[in-house]
Amino acid sequence: MVRLRKQTLDGNVETLLLAILEAGPSYGYAIAKELNQRSQGILQLGEGTIYPVLHRLEEKKLISAKWRLAENGRQRKYYRLTARGRKALLMNRQQWQMLAVVMRRVLNSTKKLSPKPRLKGATI
Amino acid sequence: MSRALQKYLDRVMIYANRNEKEAAQIRAELEDHLLKKIDDLRTQGLSREDAIYQAIEDHGNPRTVGYGLRKRFPLLDVRTHGTARGFIAVGPKAIGIIAIGGVAGGVFSYGGISFGFMSLGLLSLGLIYSIGAFSLAPLGIAFGAIALGIMAMGLLSFGVTAIGVLAISLICDPFYISDCMRTISWFTPETAPHFLLQIKSIPSVMGWTWFPFYISCIVLLTAKLILSRKEYRRIKQADPSLVE
Numbered sequence: 001m002v003r004l005r006k007q008t009l010d011g012n013v014e015t016l017l018l019a020i021l022e023a024g025p026s027y028g029y030a031i032a033k034e035l036n037q038r039s040q041g042i043l044q045l046g047e048g049t050i051y052p053v054l055h056r057l058e059e060k061k062l063i064s065a066k067w068r069l070a071e072n073g074r075q076r077k078y079y080r081l082t083a084r085g086r087k088a089l090l091m092n093r094q095q096w097q098m099l100a101v102v103m104r105r106v107l108n109s110t111k112k113l114s115p116k117p118r119l120k121g122a123t124i
Numbered sequence: 125m126s127r128a129l130q131k132y133l134d135r136v137m138i139y140a141n142r143n144e145k146e147a148a149q150i151r152a153e154l155e156d157h158l159l160k161k162i163d164d165l166r167t168q169g170l171s172r173e174d175a176i177y178q179a180i181e182d183h184g185n186p187r188t189v190g191y192g193l194r195k196r197f198p199l200l201d202v203r204t205h206g207t208a209r210g211f212i213a214v215g216p217k218a219i220g221i222i223a224i225g226g227v228a229g230g231v232f233s234y235g236g237i238s239f240g241f242m243s244l245g246l247l248s249l250g251l252i253y254s255i256g257a258f259s260l261a262p263l264g265i266a267f268g269a270i271a272l273g274i275m276a277m278g279l280l281s282f283g284v285t286a287i288g289v290l291a292i293s294l295i296c297d298p299f300y301i302s303d304c305m306r307t308i309s310w311f312t313p314e315t316a317p318h319f320l321l322q323i324k325s326i327p328s329v330m331g332w333t334w335f336p337f338y339i340s341c342i343v344l345l346t347a348k349l350i351l352s353r354k355e356y357r358r359i360k361q362a363d364p365s366l367v368e
Contacts, residue, residue, distance in 0.1 A: 046184020
């Protein structure tokens, strides 16, 4: 299977995590699982690598976090999207949709370039 | 909790190098993740040992996870591995600031020798990057600010003053502008206000502004080497197998 290169992914994991949190508050493991499911295994990120991104989003105030007691009695950190995060997600989504359209149109186009116009009276 | 899991978390936290309170919270969060994952894997039929192994494997390299969790943009990047990555994160911006500052400095310092200093400065930066690559953002911002100040002073001394002198010259005698400028110039000791004389002397010493720059580079490089050594010792002390 073709894997996404790290450079292609850089900077976009933030948007992916924001998109997952759009559905409602969630915690690290559930977010990683959801990301894996939605990407249908293409991403193959180390699950632990989402935490630096989550913490960065929290620093930027795009998400907020709260510790709550989980069903197993352990303390669990839940993340939720802030108004600022929702706005950032909307903007990133629009950008990505536009880029996807452009990429699809250009990459899927098989139209050949028109041949060079011949000058009147020119001979080869 | 299993020893393998403990050891994995220990390693992540060694690389993360956060204060006690932050480390406890991060550890608790990662621990919850791993335990939940192990529970899930066991319900899928894996043995406890296999589930632990799989959970750790899926969680990622402790160095990658730990370094990711380290506080961002420290003054110096002292990671013992993959130092270039820290530089790349802030590099283009820092280089841009320094380059603009350098060009501005060169332009406003009568060219000549200062351009030579500028080239040497950029060359030394390249050398420093290739040796260890540390975050140059603070240095770049400081240098950019100095350059902006010099640009402002340059504009004041060569722009506003020139217009003023020209206007006075034209009023005095349009046919003897050069003579007029010599006698009425704001820069001549007889007629110039004191502060303008001060400004006038700045461009001639502009070349020297690179020396503090060199010194700051040497100080930062030395600090980087000392801190890298300290970081290496800290990791070795916490878990010798990590540096073998």
